[in-house]
Amino acid sequence: MDMKAGGNFRNYITKEELDRYFAKSGYDRIYIKNLISTDWGFASWDLQGDVLFVYSLYGDARIWKEFFVNLGKQLNAKMIKFITKRSPKAWKKLLHDVELDEYVLKIEIGG
Numbered sequence: 001m002d003m004k005a006g007g008n009f010r011n012y013i014t015k016e017e018l019d020r021y022f023a024k025s026g027y028d029r030i031y032i033k034n035l036i037s038t039d040w041g042f043a044s045w046d047l048q049g050d051v052l053f054v055y056s057l058y059g060d061a062r063i064w065k066e067f068f069v070n071l072g073k074q075l076n077a078k079m080i081k082f083i084t085k086r087s088p089k090a091w092k093k094l095l096h097d098v099e100l101d102e103y104v105l106k107i108e109i110g111g
Contacts, residue, residue, distance in 0.1 A: 007038035017042065021058040031055035045071070052077040065095055065107070072109045080107040 013035075021042075022028060031044040033055075041059020045052060045068065052072045057064055061082075072080050097107070 007040045010037050010039055013037050013042050017058055021056070025056075025058075027056070043068075047075055047077060050076065050078040052080045054080060054082045057082065061095060069107065069109060072107075077109055079109060082107075 013030075018030070021030065030042075031046075033044060033046050035044045035056075036042060038059065041064075042056065043054060043058070043064055044056040045054045047053075052068060052075060054064070054068055068080050068082075071077075095107075
C-alpha cells in the first residue's frame with residue numbers, strides 16, 4: 001500500500017496510544033481486522049459489499065478521512081461509514097462534508 005496515513009507505517013501500537021484511545025473513545029477494545037498503524041495513530045477497517053467500514057480510529061481524523069477515501073476508491077466502495085459513539089456532531093464539524101446518521105458518519109465516494 002503506497003498511500004500515506006499521516007506518518008510511516010509500522011507493525012505495533014503503543015500502550016500509551018491504546019490507553020488514550022480507550023479513555024477518549026469510551027471503548028474497551030479495538031477492532032483488529034485490517035489494522036493499520038502509523039507512527040502517530042492507528043485505524044481498522046473492513047469492506048462489506050460496497051461499503052468501507054472504519055471501526056477503530058486514533059489520530060487526526062482529517063488525515064484518516066483522506067486515506068480512507070483513497071482506499072475506498074481503490075476498493076470500488078460507494079460509501080465509507082465511520083462508526084463512533086464519541087460526539088458524532090463534533091466529528092461532523094471536524095470533517096465537514098460528512099452526513100451524520102445516528103452514530104455513523106457516512107461519506108459518499110464520487111468517481
